[in-house]
Amino acid sequence: MNENLIQHYPVVIVGGGQAGLSTSYHLRARGIDHLVFEKHKAMHSWQTQRWDNFCLVTPNWQCDLPGHSYAGPDPDGFMKKDEILAYLDGFRAVVEPPIREGVSVRRVTPRAEGGFHVSTTSGEVTADNVVVASGGYHEPIVPRMAERLPASIRQIQSADYRNADQLPEGGVLVVGSGQSGAQIAEDLHLAGRKVHLAVGNAPRCARFYRGRDVVAWLADMGYYEMSVDQHPLREGVRDNTNHYVTGRDGGRDIDLRKFALEGMELYGALRDYDGAGLVFDTGLAQALDDADRTYNGINAAIDKYIAENGIEAPAPSVYAPVWRPAGERGRLDLAASGISAIVWCIGFRPDFRWLDVPVFNGAGHPQHRRGVTQREGVYFIGLPWLHTWGSGRFGAVGRDAAHIVGHIAARAEGALQGSAA
Structure with a gap:
């Protein structure tokens, strides 16, 4: 193929979600020509991978796209699904991105003369810079043991869950207690379904404490400005499971112990299927205790901040368990339980196989510093803890985009100066 006939762009963005469009916004502000490829529709995951009662877990005032x-x-409220989609539609109207929807990027490879060759389902382009804005949640994680479960059990992944009515009558096993798992379990529980929940190691936090949303306290304490380099776990924080809490009905705690009192069945982490029953770890009590320890620890940090700054606030409190497991069930007979469906909520793995550039570590994760890789011209944005807690959210993705675009602009300026010399 004659590359002289291929259209060239200073920047190609792969992904048309909030991260990709935030990058487009800042490129336009600097007058840098670019093109966005999106294999579905812009904001696809918000439209098609959220359940009907989905709402934000962070207050609306943290929504600060460029x-x-x-x-x-309602700045202190939590937008519901339809409101989120309307907000994102408004953002797209602000950005007016040069986007090609329904186009998949098949491969990105370096060019000998510099820059990159981008092969897509609609043709070929070349680019000086490639910004990977496709996120890190590509392939749902489902254990191989799922293949051995009876065909009568309906199995879906969290991204495909919409509401209780889509599942057959009977009990539902939710596997995983991160944000999606805990909230989907609650959604089913409130719909009157018999829920069985396999609890993992996710931490939890309070929704409100001492008169304010916990998010507001943590913002005042500077937590959301802490970079990954400043975090005690350093890059290890990127592997952390998010705390479970909800913004539903104005916001509240998610207390799995309370659900157990109301009839939800709790188990340890799911480990295997033995041909007739499900096998669980006997670590439920420890998982619940660990989640509560985090909950109380966050509140204690808020107590300290209030005391050190002489802030008037309602009295402090410590969460005390309202239920404890009376022994642990390591096995559940599927037939006897009446379980008719399983919702897998154990996360996703990234798929960057299309990016044929050496920017990954031994575990297949991109190596970068605030989205800037060691390979000139390759950038990532929208990943969890790319730079701060808000990097994968509406709150700080715009700042990360501005940083990356500044790097791109400086690189282009350097190239111009070099050619002039």
């Missing part, structure tokens, strides 16, 4: 801060009537 040029499109939340301006609605």
